[in-house]
Structures are given as C-alpha cells and as structure tokens.
C-alpha cells in the first residue's frame with residue numbers, strides 16, 4: 001500500500017532544506033530538513049524550548065533563518081525558494097496559498113472587525129469585490145466552522161475562545177490555501193472544546209485536501225491529525241516517521257519518555 005502510494009506520489013508542496021536559526025548564542029533550531037506533499041499532515045512535537053515555534057516561524061516566512069532554503073511548489077510558477085522571494089511576493093503567498101493558525105486567536109484575527117468581515121477580508125485582498133458574493137461566501141465558511149449565521153455581524157471579542165479559534169480557521173481557509181501552518185491550535189482551550197475543534201479540523205483537512213504543518217506538545221492532537229510526525233529535542237529532529245509507527249514503537253529514548261509520560265497521565 002505504502003510503496004504503491006510512493007510510486008504515484010505527487011511532487012512535494014514544500015521542501016524544507018537545512019533550516020537553522022540561532023538567537024545570539026542560543027540555539028533555536030538546527031539543520032532541519034523534511035518535505036510535505038499535497039494533502040499531507042506533518043506533526044511536530046517536542047518539549048518546551050525544543051525549537052518547534054522557531055522552526056514553524058522560519059518555514060512560514062515570519063522569521064528569517066540563518067541558513068537553509070524553503071522550496072515551495074507555487075501554483076503559477078512551480079518550485080521557488082520562498083526565502084528568495086521579494087517581501088510583497090512572500091506576503092501575497094502567505095495571504096493566498098498559505099494559512100497560519102496561531103495558538104492565540106487574537107494573533108490571527110482582527111478583534112474589532114465583524115466575524116463576516118474577518119473571513120471576507122482575505123478574498124478581498126486578492127481581488128474579490130462583489131459585496132453580496134463576499135458576504136455569502138464568508139457565511140458559507142462560518143457555517144463550515146459551526147458558527148451560527150446570526151453572529152455574522154458580531155465582533156470576535158464577543159465570542160468564546162473556541163469560537164474565536166474556529167473563526168480564525170475560517171478566515172485562513174477562505175482563500176482555499178493548499179498549505180496551513182498551525183501553532184498549538186487547541187492550546188488553552190477546555191478539553192471538551194479541544195475535542196470538538198479537533199474533530200472539525202480533521203473533517204476540514206480531509207474535505208479540502210489541505211497540507212498542514214502542525215506544532216503541538218499534545219500527542220493526542222498528532223495521533224488524530226498527523227500522517228507523519230517529527231520529534232524535536234534541543235533544536236534538532238531526533239525521530240521522524242509515520243505517526244502511528246513513531247507513537248506505537250518509538251526508537252529514541254526521548255520519544256519513549258514522551259510517549260510513556262502520556263500513557264501514565
């Protein structure tokens with residue numbers, strides 16, 4: 001099954017090659033390489049300070065790495081090094097074919113703009129102009145993320161944490177990106193809210209065929225969402241593989257510790 005899938009596998013959407021980043025003498029991440037294919041979900045786990053956020057910021061164009069390249073297969077131009085794009089080109093990519101879901105919805109939403117406005121804004125930045133179409137499309141997305149349509153004109157500051165997170169997801173998906181970066185998307189939410197959000201995310205990822213790179217310290221999140229898993233420690237990847245394989249048969253002592261500590265919890 002795996003080998004026949006490999007034979008017909010599409011080219012990678014994103015190739016991360018040798019990304020390193022230090023903050024002065026403090027190592028952020030070092031020599032990270034991996035690739036993600038269209039529709040594939042890559043989970044990145046590791047303890048606090050292992051370099052997950054640094055890596056995610058580098059590969060999502062928010063932080064300039066010290067070394068390495070990021071080859072993205074753009075819709076109109078084919079593979080390009082994202083780090084060599086001009087700032088406006090990179091911003092456009094981030095607003096159209098990429099999405100970024102932050103742990104804190106406040107970092108990804110405009111809190112004083114209505115829910116409908118938050119979702120409609122992204123299509124507008126790439127040329128949508130017809131108010132009626134933008135509004136009805138925004139409402140389609142609100143519906144997809146289970147936000148009642150009578151809340152369309154409410155501002156996200158009147159929403160619960162879970163609703164804000166669902167709104168942030170809708171805002172990101174409104175331009176139908178092919179790659180979404182997620183930083184602890186369920187962090188800080190109640191367990192029952194987390195479970196519902198995870199279910200919703202899993203449904204959307206499958207329905208839309210999204211490629212996702214998701215950083216989390218929660219192994220339950222990667223178990224549910226990720227096809228593949230990378231384990232980080234002290235800025236480096238120490239183990240990588242299919243999620244079930246890594247979690248069911250961890251090889252590195254640190255991964256074994258991580259898995260057993262969850263089982264004991």
Ligand SMILES: Nc1ncnc2c1ncn2[C@@H]1O[C@H](COP(=O)(O)OP(=O)(O)OP(=O)(O)O)[C@@H](O)[C@H]1O
Nearest residue numbers: 023026027028046047048049050051052053054055
């Ligand atoms: N702005 C910064 N200045 C200096 N050092 C930093 C900075 N950001 C991160 N670091 C250091 O880089 C290393 C990796 O941090 P990073 O935030 O990437 O880890 P993380 O795995 O995402 O942790 P967490 O799960 O707690 O968010 C840590 O040693 C951290 O102290």
